[in-house]
Amino acid sequence: MEATTGSRLHRINWVTTLFLVLTPLVGLIWGALHIHAMGVGASEVAVFFFYVCATGFSITTGYHRHFSHGSYECSRIVKVFYLLFGAAAFQHSVLSWCSDHRRHHKHLDHDDDPYSITRGFFWAHMGWLLVTDHKKAEDFSNIPDLLADPWIRWQHDYYVPISVFMGFVVPFALGWTVGHPWGFVLWAGIFRVVLVHHSTFLVNSLAHRIGSRPYLRAITARDSMITAFLTFGEGYHNFHHRFATDYRNGVARGAWDPTKWIIRGLEMVGLAWDLRRVPTESIIAAQLDCDSERVSERLAERVKGHSEHALAHVRERFAEVAASVQRAAAALTVRERELAEARKQWGRDRADQLRRVRAELRAARLEMQAARVRWQAVVRELLDGSVALPST
Ligand SMILES: [Zn+2]
């Protein structure tokens, strides 16, 4: 019994555990006392907001979409920003974070997935961080590209001083200039660390629990607007696990994905380039596959009492709608490629050319929308069971 307790204690990663337990606790007690005595200052709220964005987006646009998945290229200055403010998020170095994350994608929902949801919500959220896996020493064999970058290695080697300096010393110094050094440490240090921690953790827990699976049904990752709001836009996780190298997570135009907007913004000012987009055709094909699976399962349930002839009739009807969606998606992909090409041309008639391509793209989008509405109506009818099967 004693040996079991001893070995359990031996497995605990005390530094991380104490940090993850003490930051919210200190925030709660010190925060209550500080706010009771001093109120809430506008400068404290401003620096809190800046630090939440700087560190939160360094994780999502930097650690995740750039370093882990290479979904776009960016200038050295942007990379250094990610390295400094990413360290301030206290989520370990780029090397450690990305190595774990690539393992998560490769072994999703299996034993070698470091934060597999199959081991429970708490494990995926933060439990995996509280223990040291003695079986495996740090294995960086899955990130040779990152190991080749001297700046990334520098961040790994000096991770602790960089994170303490950027996460607490800089807020203290900024606060000093306005006469609130400890207020700034509380807001931009403690409160912010806790908030950004749990926002990131929700991507591993909640994004594998709530929402829909429109792109790949065999995995736990799900798409949810709620999770997206809580995670800087990382909540379209089913899409992300299906198309991990796309710089977007919320691929629909109305999706809440501020991380995607920032990457686009960086591209507009010349600080990011080579943004990787999966062709619309492939995205639609994945959705059609999922819908077809759902439809087939429903048909299998209804098969009793109906002849093969009746079922073939229904299948044919869906195949027709699916074919029209695929045609519209293919046409839209062609127009999107034309626009990307037209943007690269700098001839005299560039403006006219762009106007023409954009008009054609708009028309292709409308066509796609109409085809999608027809497809969804047919799928809904079948899933509701309201499609009448012809009798024989
Ligand atoms: Zn995931």
Ligand SMILES: [Zn+2]
């Ligand atoms: Zn990922």
